Amino acid sequence: MSGALGLSQQGVELKSIMRSTEGVERKTRIFCTLGPSCWSEEGLIELIDAGMNLARFNFSHGDHSSHAEALNRLRTVLATRPYRNIATMLDTKGPEIRTGFLANKDKVHIKKGSTLELTTDYEFLGDETKIACSYPELPQSVTIGGTILVADGSLVLTVMEIKEDSVLTRANNAAMLSECKNMNLPGCKVMLPTLTEKDEDDLVNFGLVYGVDYIAASFVRTGQDIVNIRKVLGLRGRGIKIIAKIEKSKKDLRTLMRFWPRRMVSWWPVVTWAWRFHPEKGVLSSENDDS
Template sequence: MNILKKTKIVCTIGPKTENVELLKTLLQNGMNVMRLNFSHGNYEEHKNRINNFRQAMSETGIRGALLLDTKGPEIRTIKLKDGKDVVIKDGQKFVFTTDKNVVGDENKVAVTYEGFARDLKVGSVVLVDDGLIKLEVIEINGEEVVCIAQNSGELGQNKGINLPGISVQLPALSEKDIADLKFGCENNVDFIAASFIRKAQDVRDVRKILKENGGDRILIIS
């Protein structure tokens, strides 16, 4: 068995790499799969990339595959005063709340996930903005989670939050994800990379939507 033949090169294509000539160059140099990141961009932009990719394949005679990577359910910070980032200092107390009416500042911010306080416990770790800020939970009061910052950093609104080791009760598919899966079916993508899958039923839910929209042949990566 030649293991190398099973190894594929996946390239994420965005505004700087979406033109036909560059896609042809990528195909000629070994790109096997074009990945479209649906955390960014709109349908018009993604449709244009798909059309360009198919034109590049036609002109080079090289076959590639299309992969749609869903955004997936997320926990994010909500609004901050004047929309400006705030500085979190190492060792300071900082509060997360599920009260969406709160306008955040350097001491507190609201989050999108209603079960935030329910799922966490004292000692849990909260990572903000891809782990740039790390905090540890020291107290939970109703809908507020009090933390101690483990390092300094700037916190912005609409930043992603990860809760390592915590089984959150978010749905596997957001409304946006469902619409994106339908777009993938309409445009005959080859793969769906389903983000933040936690259990078998999540994959079944993705498969159900694909089947209902003519995407029976689409493969799921999770």
């Protein structure tokens, strides 16, 4: 291009560009979820060498035995990397809402723009027009115009009508829906306990036994939820840090920011809801306001 100066004409030597630069400390930490695809010794070594800082154990899946095997492998591998310190985190499953079983016991095709009724009768065998929901208080929790996310947000529903024991929704997109998929109600007050019996068992019989560094508390809504987890951990777990996962409304996020210093915005429940509220920006905004 006419008028452009070459590097030599600008007094820049090629070797000055190609040589290695001094390392800069990375401020962002990388959390990696361990699962069957990466929890072999070879996979763990690859993650560690690539820069993993924390290993997350997702207790929505697997059991104590499989997670313990993965954790023991991780600690064995870390013995060969004495210069690396990897933290461990138990991510609780928390309360869950699921769709019911289907009449065809396979999948149903939900068309974009179609009406889908969600019934609280969990014995109902669903089809493409009506499916069951495991949450009895669904009609009391949702509002007209509200959003319901199904199957990790792969199906987005808008509430059109609320009945005594069911909710009529409109499908915002097409999706193939299988049986017993998770459901999330962004911005709604869900009348379920944050800490379930399974969570308590996981905290006591895995978190304390294997000495994890962090607990990621799913579906935290109030400061009392954190207090309850701390009570379950007791004196044995006083050194374990708790991360409150923000998976609901902006109001809850602000309340927890005042109460608890460690927060994490859970990704999948809000990814399709992002046009209404960008949670990560709310975190940064509040931090800046408080500084």
